[in-house]
Amino acid sequence: MAITIVGLGPGDPKYLTQEAWRILNEASRIYVRTREHPTIASFPPDKVIGFDDVYARGEEFATVYEEIARRVVELGTQPEGVVYAVPGHPQVGEQTTRRIRELARERGLEVLIVDGLSFLEPMFTALNLDPLEQMGLQIADAMVVARRHYPPLEPSRPALIAQCDSRTLASDVKLTLLNAYPEDHPVTVLSGAGTNMVAIRQVPLAELDHSSQFDHLTTLYLPSVAPGGSVTDLLEVMAQLRAPDGCPWDRQQTHESLRAYLLEEAYEVLAALDCGDMEALREELGDLLLQVVFHTQIASEGSVFRMADVTRGIVTKLWRRHPHVFGDLSVSGVGEVLHNWEAIKADERNQKSDRQGPLSGIPQGLPALAQAQAYLARAERLGLSQPVDLSTIATWLLELDRAPNAEELLGQVLLSLANWAQQHNLDAESALRTVNARLAAQVNRHYA
Numbered sequence: 001m002a003i004t005i006v007g008l009g010p011g012d013p014k015y016l017t018q019e020a021w022r023i024l025n026e027a028s029r030i031y032v033r034t035r036e037h038p039t040i041a042s043f044p045p046d047k048v049i050g051f052d053d054v055y056a057r058g059e060e061f062a063t064v065y066e067e068i069a070r071r072v073v074e075l076g077t078q079p080e081g082v083v084y085a086v087p088g089h090p091q092v093g094e095q096t097t098r099r100i101r102e103l104a105r106e107r108g109l110e111v112l113i114v115d116g117l118s119f120l121e122p123m124f125t126a127l128n129l130d131p132l133e134q135m136g137l138q139i140a141d142a143m144v145v146a147r148r149h150y151p152p153l154e155p156s157r158p159a160l161i162a163q164c165d166s167r168t169l170a171s172d173v174k175l176t177l178l179n180a181y182p183e184d185h186p187v188t189v190l191s192g193a194g195t196n197m198v199a200i201r202q203v204p205l206a207e208l209d210h211s212s213q214f215d216h217l218t219t220l221y222l223p224s225v226a227p228g229g230s231v232t233d234l235l236e237v238m239a240q241l242r243a244p245d246g247c248p249w250d251r252q253q254t255h256e257s258l259r260a261y262l263l264e265e266a267y268e269v270l271a272a273l274d275c276g277d278m279e280a281l282r283e284e285l286g287d288l289l290l291q292v293v294f295h296t297q298i299a300s301e302g303s304v305f306r307m308a309d310v311t312r313g314i315v316t317k318l319w320r321r322h323p324h325v326f327g328d329l330s331v332s333g334v335g336e337v338l339h340n341w342e343a344i345k346a347d348e349r350n351q352k353s354d355r356q357g358p359l360s361g362i363p364q365g366l367p368a369l370a371q372a373q374a375y376l377a378r379a380e381r382l383g384l385s386q387p388v389d390l391s392t393i394a395t396w397l398l399e400l401d402r403a404p405n406a407e408e409l410l411g412q413v414l415l416s417l418a419n420w421a422q423q424h425n426l427d428a429e430s431a432l433r434t435v436n437a438r439l440a441a442q443v444n445r446h447y448a
Contacts, residue, residue: 003076003104005097006085007116008032008039010194011217015117023114027083031075033068033096036216037087038195061095061143069099076109087216089118093141093162119162122194123219142220146172150179153222156230161220164189171209173220181205181225188221189213234289235307238297255298262291263365274433320344342381358382370429372418380422388420 006023009015016024016039024030024043032040035050051068075082090097090113097113104111120139124131131137136157142164145151153159164170177185183206191199191213203210208220227233241250265288272280293307300306321344323329324337331337349360362374379385396413403409421428 001077001079002081002110002112003072003100004081004083004112004114005090005100006083006114007089007118008037008085008087009117010088010119010122011038011192012195013039013042015122015194017115017117020114020116023083024085028080030083030085031072032085033087033094065095065099069096069103072096072100073103073107073109076104077107087119089116090114092118092120117194119193119217119219120160122198123160123190126190126193126198126200127188127221129221142169142173145176148176151176151181153180154230154232155180155225156227156233158224159222161222163216164214164218164220165216166214167209167212170214170220174205174208177205177208177222181222185225186223189218190221191215191218193217193219231289231293231307234293235297238290238293242297242301250294253294253298255295258291258294262288262295265291270433274430274437320348338381342378367429369414369418369432372415373422373428376415376419376422385423386419388416388423390420393417393420 004023006020007017008020009017028047030043030048032048032050034052034055035048036052040048040050051071054064054067057064072082072084075084084096084100086094086096088094101111120131123129136154138153138157138159140152140159140161142161145153145161146169161173164173183204185205186202187205187208188200188202189208189211191197192215195217199213201211201213205222228237238250241247244251265284269281269284269288272284292310296305296307296310319326321341323340323344324331329340331340345361346358349358359375359378362371362378364371366374376385393413393416396409396416400406400409400413418428421431
């Protein structure tokens with residue numbers, strides 16, 4: 001009792017290995033995942049049994065592959081075993097192979113893998129591409145990319161996206177890729193590699209789905225974007241700057257010495273937002289990201305934490321705090337989202353050994369007006385909001401010039417105004433910054 005999984009190669013029968021040819025010819029029956037493969041025609045039709053009927057039901061691929069795997073394993077329990085043939089190489093992009101091996105292990109069945117030429121080798125030939133000369137060549141399945149909102153790829157490294165078998169799938173892949181690549185990024189569409197019907201065309205990413213020329217033998221090739229286009233590139237630059245032969249100034253910096261730069265870059269991002277300058281915003285966000293990478297590199301040198309720990313921490317936190325997106329919780333609107341968010345954060349605080357208070361996490365270094373509104377927002381989510389009486393604020397303002405505690409009274413006025421802004425979904429800090437910018441412009445015009 002055994003299961004033999006044979007690789008049929010990329011398409012042309014000449015690419016079958018000698019071992020595969022021998023096994024397929026000696027087998028009394030050949031079970032194939034699909035008859036839609038050119039090599040199948042080399043064998044007597046009555047000898048080949050396909051699982052195309054499973055595909056015909058229109059079920060999801062995961063369900064299809066599960067049923068095929070279970071059928072193959074069941075056939076493998078027979079005394080003569082089973083020969084199961086799949087396109088390409090059994091271990092390259094073949095989900096049924098993985099599942100068959102899992103099920104066979106549970107039942108104590110032996111699985112023999114007969115190597116076959118995958119789609120990769122003839123594709124490298126058609127593209128005149130040496131994968132070892134391409135730094136970090138990436139390979140992804142089109143279905144996996146299509147299911148993502150952001151591609152699981154580094155844009156600064158070349159990438160292959162395999163099995164882009166329909167125009168609909170190509171459209172979904174395009175939408176995902178556009179979150180990381182420019183619209184005019186060149187995409188090479190290669191069909192039929194390993195057959196005598198190879199077709200190659202190049203299109204801008206934005207026009208990827210303008211054609212219907214896609215099938216199960218279609219692969220997309222994306223060259224890398226300009227150097228420096230990924231966070232990994234930035235991490236490499238920072239590691240080099242901090243290396244023994246790097247920059248003396250960068251090597252000298254510590255978490256403490258960088259504090260002022262972090263605050264400065266954050267305020268410059270705010271300034272770019274205030275003036276609506278998108279080019280400045282792009283540049284300032286880069287400067288702010290540099291500070292994150294700088295601190296992370298220093299920490300990694302001391303084996304305190306690394307970038308993977310930083311990103312893992314925030315990603316898992318976002319998963320945990322958004323059960324209505326990443327879980328099965330239903331919400332009715334923003335109000336319920338905020339209520340759940342606060343409850344989750346309260347639970348997180350309770351799980352910490354130091355039992356932090358309800359206002360923990362709000363930075364002490366925030367500007368006073370922004371800090372006040374942050375406190376008020378937290379209190380509101382905890383059900384502790386207070387109504388604002390504008391007439392009382394007006395009375396306090398009239399009393400300011402003769403009040404013995406004018407500074408304290410002014411603080412109460414500002415806090416109440418921040419409360420009013422919070423209850424009307426306004427950002428008090430941004431409002432004051434806008435007026436400040438207007439005042440600065442008036443002064444500059446006066447002295448121009």
